[in-house]
Amino acid sequence: MRGNMRNEFPIKQMTIGGIDIAQYTIVYPKDGNVSLQKAAVLLAQMIHKATGYELTVADDSQLTDYEIILDKTHRDTEELKRMRALIKNDGYAILVEHGRLYITGVNARGTRNGIFTFLEDQMGFRFYTREFLVIREATGIEILEGTKKVYGPDFEYREVYWLPAYGDRELSSMHRLNGKREGDDGINIEYALFVHTLSVLLDEPHQMNCQPCLSDEKVYQRVLSNVRKKLDENPNATIISISQNDSEGEGCGCQCEKCRAIDQAEGTPMGSLLRFVNRIAEAIKEDYPHILVDTLAYRYTRKAPKTLVPADNVIIRLCSIECDFAHPISDEKIGGNLAFKKDIEEWAKICKRLYVWDYTTNFAYYLAPFPNLYTIYDNIQFFKEHNVVGLFEQGNAQSPTDDFGELRGYLIAKLLWNPNISREEYLDLMDEFLQDYYGAGWRYIREYIDRITTRASANGFQIYSMPVQYLTAKGGDKEEDRAFWNEMLKLWDDALDMAESEEQRNHVRQSRLQAEFYLLYAHFDHQDGRFEEFYRQLKEFGITMHREGVKLPDVTDFSPGLAGWYET
């Protein structure tokens, strides 16, 4: 493709080591993981989108003049090998040497991560959602001879449960997350069993608020035999979870004399659980040396034991479910956060592999604003500082939502990949997203975020809090609340007026529903057919769930309003 047609593409000119990119061939290892060939094709497609050039994709069996070389191939140089040895986790190295551009990881996943970072950092790609990809305009991009970069993320495990990031395998990969997805060719982290597994491992139906006796030898033998069975059935797995059944409160462990004796000696019901998990981990270590045994420090087992230490092949997955997300976890003035902080400090001392299961939405009110966009930054920094090496960020992975699911998924993924960015850099990422996604009126949306965040911080909120408890002004009356939220809605309407494309208008309209939700929910007396219109728009944007595991009801009579949805 040449001449004036090139003007249609965002990047007008691009060179590697001074040579026009049009001359390059993308090379992948013939004997490498099958996902590398797919990655090569994907890179060619992206380069085409950006420059209009269609590069040839070939395996490494034949030499061509100018090459972009992916992963380990016959072209490995001493310098590339030296750089690869420095890579941490599933990071990457990029090198331009003798006119060749090398992108490599230690494994296929790392190489893919390098490709997406290259597209972002060097070519100006922004992978926002599956439907919404932006490529920055550029007159000329030069990737210079001698370019060198090695990067490895601090977090070895990165998982984001927000539908826009989680539900889409390709986007998840572009976001450099590494939890398993269907069709990812076995390159990501895979579970033989996920969480709350003791019932399954005992061949029992799923239990709630009920735990087996972990001092019972029969329980041990059966779990051990089922763990071996699950691992044999899942040869690609790297993790198996041996964890308590789900529970809603405290004191749910076995209360027999033996279990209680251990728990009392260790100062926590984690005592009997960890002793059990360590014993299984020890028993399978030799036959399954690549397997990590994952267990939950959750609710009644959150506190670390006094003397027991997790075995080397055990992951402790600590859950932040009780925290107040209006304030950073490091905020010691908040009792719940201080208690969690004390627990994580203890775990940090004794864990080789500490993961955190963190929560980032209102699970009882998916449609309500949950103003945690600032604390997400603080908390991910906090986890990193407390020796956490894996993060599972649970949000609304069940349905599209009005509550910034796209923005949150994007920002969290960015922080998981690089938690070392400054607060300013984080806010720049947020602003850039707002600008691209919502258009020229993005500052109104930033103002909205800031104002509701300030308002909610005065109250504090947890993951099941009622929106009227945290989104009203402290000491404010109903009139103030209605006036404030109508002002908030006005900010969305102003942003809508300035949106430049149908796509941006729809983004604003979908996210605006969160403010409308609050007004309808808290001030039902103030509406004229608005609930019906709100409901119609939820359907329009494919929003199917309004709380964890609960579908939108079928509504034909709109007179009772939203209140009926939340009677439990």
Ligand SMILES: [Zn+2]
């Ligand atoms: Zn017991």
